[in-house]
Amino acid sequence: MTAATLSVSRNSQMRAEAIAGYAFAMPALFLILILLILPIIVVFMISLTDYQLGALTWSWVGLANYAEMMADKAFLRSLANTFIYVAIVVPGSVGFALIIAILVQERTKSKAIYQTIFFLPVTTTLIAMSVVWHFLLNPSLGPVTSLARALGFGDFDVFGDPDLVLVGLAVIGIWQLVGFNMILFLAGLTAIPRDLYDAADIDGADGVWDRFARVTWPMLGPTTLFVVVTSTITAFRVFDTVAVITRGNPMGRSDVLLFTLYKVGFQDFNIGPASAMTIAFLVFVLVVALAQAFLIDRRTHY
Amino acid sequence: MADLTLSGISKTFGPTRVLNDVSLSVRDGEFLTLVGASGCGKSTILRVIAGLEPQDSGTVQIGGRAVDHLRPKQRNVAMVFQSYALYPHMSVHENMAMPLVMSRMSLAERLPLLGRVMPRRREVMKGINAEVDTVARQLQIDALLGRKPAQLSGGQRQRVALGRAMVRHPDVFLMDEPLSNLDAKLRVHMRTELTELHRRLGVTFIYVTHDQVEAMTMSDRVALMDEGRIVQLGTPADLYHNPSDLRVARFIGSPQVNIVSGTTQTKGIAVSDTVLPMQVGLPAGQVVSVGLRPESLSLDIVPGRARLTAKLAHVENLGAEVFLHFILPDSGDPLVLRATLDAFEAHRGRLDQAVALSVDTSRALVFDTAGHRVDSTGRMAAQRPMVQA
Amino acid sequence: MAPVPKSRPRRRTDRLVASLTAHFFLILGAAFILLPFVWMLLTSIRPASEVFTAGFNPIPSAFAGVENYSEALTKSPLLRFMANGVFVCLGILAVQLLFAIPAGYALAKLSFRAQPLIFALVLFGLTVPVQVTALPIYIALARLNLLDTYFAIMVPFFLSVFGIFLFRQFFKSFPQEIIHAARLDGFTETEIILRIIVPSAMPAIAAFAVFSITSHWNDLYWPLIVTTSPDHATPPLGMMIFRDQETGSNYGALMAGAAIITAPLIIAFLIAQRHFVRGITMTGVK
Numbered sequence: 005m006t007a008a009t010l011s012v013s014r015n016s017q018m019r020a021e022a023i024a025g026y027a028f029a030m031p032a033l034f035l036i037l038i039l040l041i042l043p044i045i046v047v048f049m050i051s052l053t054d055y056q057l058g059a060l061t062w063s064w065v066g067l068a069n070y071a072e073m074m075a076d077k078a079f080l081r082s083l084a085n086t087f088i089y090v091a092i093v094v095p096g097s098v099g100f101a102l103i104i105a106i107l108v109q110e111r112t113k114s115k116a117i118y119q120t121i122f123f124l125p126v127t128t129t130l131i132a133m134s135v136v137w138h139f140l141l142n143p144s145l146g147p148v149t150s151l152a153r154a155l156g157f158g159d160f161d162v163f164g165d166p167d168l169v170l171v172g173l174a175v176i177g178i179w180q181l182v183g184f185n186m187i188l189f190l191a192g193l194t195a196i197p198r199d200l201y202d203a204a205d206i207d208g209a210d211g212v213w214d215r216f217a218r219v220t221w222p223m224l225g226p227t228t229l230f231v232v233v234t235s236t237i238t239a240f241r242v243f244d245t246v247a248v249i250t251r252g253n254p255m256g257r258s259d260v261l262l263f264t265l266y267k268v269g270f271q272d273f274n275i276g277p278a279s280a281m282t283i284a285f286l287v288f289v290l291v292v293a294l295a296q297a298f299l300i301d302r303r304t305h306y
Numbered sequence: 307m308a309d310l311t312l313s314g315i316s317k318t319f320g321p322t323r324v325l326n327d328v329s330l331s332v333r334d335g336e337f338l339t340l341v342g343a344s345g346c347g348k349s350t351i352l353r354v355i356a357g358l359e360p361q362d363s364g365t366v367q368i369g370g371r372a373v374d375h376l377r378p379k380q381r382n383v384a385m386v387f388q389s390y391a392l393y394p395h396m397s398v399h400e401n402m403a404m405p406l407v408m409s410r411m412s413l414a415e416r417l418p419l420l421g422r423v424m425p426r427r428r429e430v431m432k433g434i435n436a437e438v439d440t441v442a443r444q445l446q447i448d449a450l451l452g453r454k455p456a457q458l459s460g461g462q463r464q465r466v467a468l469g470r471a472m473v474r475h476p477d478v479f480l481m482d483e484p485l486s487n488l489d490a491k492l493r494v495h496m497r498t499e500l501t502e503l504h505r506r507l508g509v510t511f512i513y514v515t516h517d518q519v520e521a522m523t524m525s526d527r528v529a530l531m532d533e534g535r536i537v538q539l540g541t542p543a544d545l546y547h548n549p550s551d552l553r554v555a556r557f558i559g560s561p562q563v564n565i566v567s568g569t570t571q572t573k574g575i576a577v578s579d580t581v582l583p584m585q586v587g588l589p590a591g592q593v594v595s596v597g598l599r600p601e602s603l604s605l606d607i608v609p610g611r612a613r614l615t616a617k618l619a620h621v622e623n624l625g626a627e628v629f630l631h632f633i634l635p636d637s638g639d640p641l642v643l644r645a646t647l648d649a650f651e652a653h654r655g656r657l658d659q660a661v662a663l664s665v666d667t668s669r670a671l672v673f674d675t676a677g678h679r680v681d682s683t684g685r686m687a688a689q690r691p692m693v694q695a
Numbered sequence: 696m697a698p699v700p701k702s703r704p705r706r707r708t709d710r711l712v713a714s715l716t717a718h719f720f721l722i723l724g725a726a727f728i729l730l731p732f733v734w735m736l737l738t739s740i741r742p743a744s745e746v747f748t749a750g751f752n753p754i755p756s757a758f759a760g761v762e763n764y765s766e767a768l769t770k771s772p773l774l775r776f777m778a779n780g781v782f783v784c785l786g787i788l789a790v791q792l793l794f795a796i797p798a799g800y801a802l803a804k805l806s807f808r809a810q811p812l813i814f815a816l817v818l819f820g821l822t823v824p825v826q827v828t829a830l831p832i833y834i835a836l837a838r839l840n841l842l843d844t845y846f847a848i849m850v851p852f853f854l855s856v857f858g859i860f861l862f863r864q865f866f867k868s869f870p871q872e873i874i875h876a877a878r879l880d881g882f883t884e885t886e887i888i889l890r891i892i893v894p895s896a897m898p899a900i901a902a903f904a905v906f907s908i909t910s911h912w913n914d915l916y917w918p919l920i921v922t923t924s925p926d927h928a929t930p931p932l933g934m935m936i937f938r939d940q941e942t943g944s945n946y947g948a949l950m951a952g953a954a955i956i957t958a959p960l961i962i963a964f965l966i967a968q969r970h971f972v973r974g975i976t977m978t979g980v981k
């Protein structure tokens with residue numbers, strides 16, 4: 005075969021490959037455009053208009069929707085509530101997951117059963133389990149409250165108490181998330197070479213704390229970062245428990261971002277502010293994702 | 307500086323017996339190598355000595371003192387791992403300083419932030435740094451102290467691992483296949499460097515390898531292991547020329563010893579078409595295995611030596627020397643002969659037909675059917691491993 | 696032989712103490728995790744009268760499971776909700792696979808000009824939750840008069856950028872030689888996908904199926920927005936409807952309903968645990 009025919013056949017192969025590539029990627033690209041890119045552009049445009057659902061005319065209003073959003077006490081409160089919720093759920097679910105993973109990792113016979121139990125909430129329908137939690141913590145009928153009463157802790161109404169409601173929701177959030185994080189930590193722990201612990205033993209780092217501080221924790225760095233990021237995003241999207249249990253009550257103390265967005269956008273059909281909130285939400289999510297990409301570059305040493 | 311004694315060490319993992327009554331005595335300052343096929347329990351012995359794995363029974367003594375109740379850090383041993391086990395998140399300097407930091411600083415002084423404000427810490431750290439620098443200079447890695455292990459080559463990591471072991475001035479160095487992750491050329495180079503290091507430090511080395519060449523070239527004495535037992539303990543020359551067991555003969559030497567089957571007769575041992583004139587003190591008619599090292603066969607006709615007829619199958623030319631692979635015509639047993647290039651050239655013309663090979667029976671090794679060595683009086687030729695060397 | 700040193704037994708007891716401490720904390724944690732499941736099952740077989748007086752009394756005095764479960768099944772169309780859930784999940788999964796597998800193959804194994812751009816869009820898409828696109832898609836569906844249909848419930852999820860990404864990663868590690876060999880044998884690219892790639896991708900498909908089905912069976916936000924009638928309600932939505940009907944009058948039936956709705960996934964999880972853990976934590980590959 006001469007060089008010329010060779011390059012012709014190579015070219016035709018490349019062309020065939022490119023045609024196939026476009027043919028296979030086009031349907032998905034079409035969906036990406038109409039279900040992802042276009043909606044984001046549209047929601048951004050709407051956030052700059054006074055569009056109302058079903059209206060035939062609309063006009064540009066600049067940043068008025070954003071101004072309204074920032075002036076909206078309910079929105080700011082829901083934002084603050086969401087941050088408080090995240091601030092409880094992330095350390096709680098990450099910290100407990102790490103402890104559980106370390107304890108479970110060292111078990112031999114009972115490892116599988118503990119894994120199953122802790123992972124159970126991850127698979128189950130949170131709505132149904134929220135109904136159960138609501139009942140468990142019911143101030144008059146709930147077994148947890150009656151047990152607490154019997155033990156002399158007095159009456160308490162977790163979801164009715166403005167100071168406790170976010171904590172109550174966060175407990176459910178941790179309950180659901182901890183098994184997921186545990187699995188990720190277990191994967192990270194398994195990847196730590198046993199030799200390193202042996203070397204630490206010989207070097208004298210053989211106490212529980214030293215082994216953790218000198219080997220486990222630094223070696224888990226990338227895993228921990230990843231777990232913190234996914235947990236933050238999951239916690240930031242809290243919606244189901246609020247929608248089922250508190251609906252933002254009492255006194256808006258459990259209003260969270262997505263629940264407010266849902267109310268404003270799909271119950272009040274206040275499209276302008278809702279789209280502004282959507283953009284705010286997107287910005288937050290992107291910031292977390294970028295932070296993760298940046299930190300992963302810096303934190304991985306090998 | 308210390309000698310080391312293992313007495314009756316046994317260890318099982320679940321149903322499998324990994325160490326079976328291992329006894330071994332290592333002299334102060336000796337370079338002792340544990341060699342054996344992978345999975346025979348070499349690493350487990352090291353781990354028991356280091357205290358990383360508790361033995362089921364038996365005692366480990368270092369410097370005449372039982373250390374079974376001591377934790378790894380209290381035994382004053384250092385270990386170099388096959389994977390090097392460097393802490394990937396620490397710099398070379400931090401890696402090497404680790405044993406000193408752990409032994410010289412209190413828990414409070416080691417704490418991440420709080421430690422910095424502890425009064426004594428600066429001073430201790432200064433001492434540690436100086437020692438790390440000294441060792442690093444000795445190993446010629448002082449230019450690498452700021453790097454992380456990921457930024458080092460295999461050979462450099464190897465040195466860092468050695469450095470981490472050296473800074474603590476241990477009584478015993480334990481090395482678990484430290485060269486097996488290096489490329490062939492560097493491995494040969496590091497062999498000399500390690501023996502040099504051993505000579506300079508004068509400390510007891512226990513070295514594990516599955517490579518018999520390393521064992522033969524580096525050690526004062528070699529312990530050959532098989533299935534959790536020490537089969538033979540002796541100098542490299544001992545193991546080569548005077549193996550106690552067929553397994554030892556087979557393991558040591560490259561190319562492998564030739565094993566041909568024979569039958570004892572009153573006048574010697576019948577092998578293939580000849581009778582090797584040697585007395586082993588066994589009754590006639592016994593089946594034995596005869597081990598012939600490749601250099602105890604020769605193409606030249608030596609008067610008075612037995613001759614085996616064999617046919618050349620193929621030639622492995624290494625340049626200066628040549629390995630000739632023969633086949634015994636009746637049994638089909640292979641037979642490797644080591645010859646100089648000149649000897650080979652001299653005989654080349656007649657090698658397309660079956661030729662007679664002279665056999666140096668003074669160096670032939672005879673084993674009974676159980677694989678034990680039998681000498682001219684019929685008893686074991688080499689000594690069994692001893693507790694006290 | 697030297698006597699066994701005295702201190703070794705201490706190491707054993709040390710280890711025993713450590714193990715017992717670990718079990719203590721793990722059992723405590725496990726009890727917290729299991730509490731709602733256990734209480735759900737106990738209450739679902741408890742007589743209605745007892746629920747109001749029981750307080751903390753684990754064991755029901757009489758078995759009222761039959762009444763509670765039959766009430767849960769008759770009072771509201773729970774089975775209908777579950778059938779909706781099955782239909783919606785399978786519909787979403789089928790379309791996702793249909794789009795994601797060829798796209799993943801194209802991104803992994805074929806080279807064409809737009810490839811890097813499309814992959815960049817996929818990576819971007821991975822970070823965007825459905826709540827961001829909900830509003831405009833809702834408006835579009837309203838304009839098209841498609842609200843409160845199965846199509847409306849499924850449409851935002853027809854695109855799974857995660858699926859595309861996952862299959863791309865999976866196919867990346869598929870040996871190029873096999874594909875070359877197939878081309879030399881005269882296979883077209885479509886045949887390569889159908890006869891070579893898809894069969895080899897079964898583990899990835901299984902894991903993705905678990906991921907997709909659990910997330911859409913459990914999703915509340917979007918179905919809550921686009922469905923108004925119970926006809927198309929998915930299980931989580933059905934659970935809310937059921938709960939609102941009950942308004943606290945019969946916890947036994949309510950818990951029975953919750954048990955029925957959570958049962959399919961829990962049973963599937965207990966049977967195919969490894970696949971579930973793999974499928975759900977696969978987001979970890981990001």
Ligand SMILES: Nc1ncnc2c1ncn2[C@@H]1O[C@H](COP(=O)(O)OP(=O)(O)O)[C@@H](O)[C@H]1O
Pocket residue numbers: 319324342343344345346347348349350351
């Ligand atoms: N922690 C362990 N649990 C179970 N079996 C082990 C363990 N460590 C080693 N073994 C087994 O013990 C045998 C000897 O292992 P090792 O001492 O590592 O061999 P070597 O270093 O000679 O290759 C092997 O069969 C290995 O599978």
Ligand SMILES: [Mg+2]
Pocket residue numbers: 345348349350482
């Ligand atoms: Mg080994």
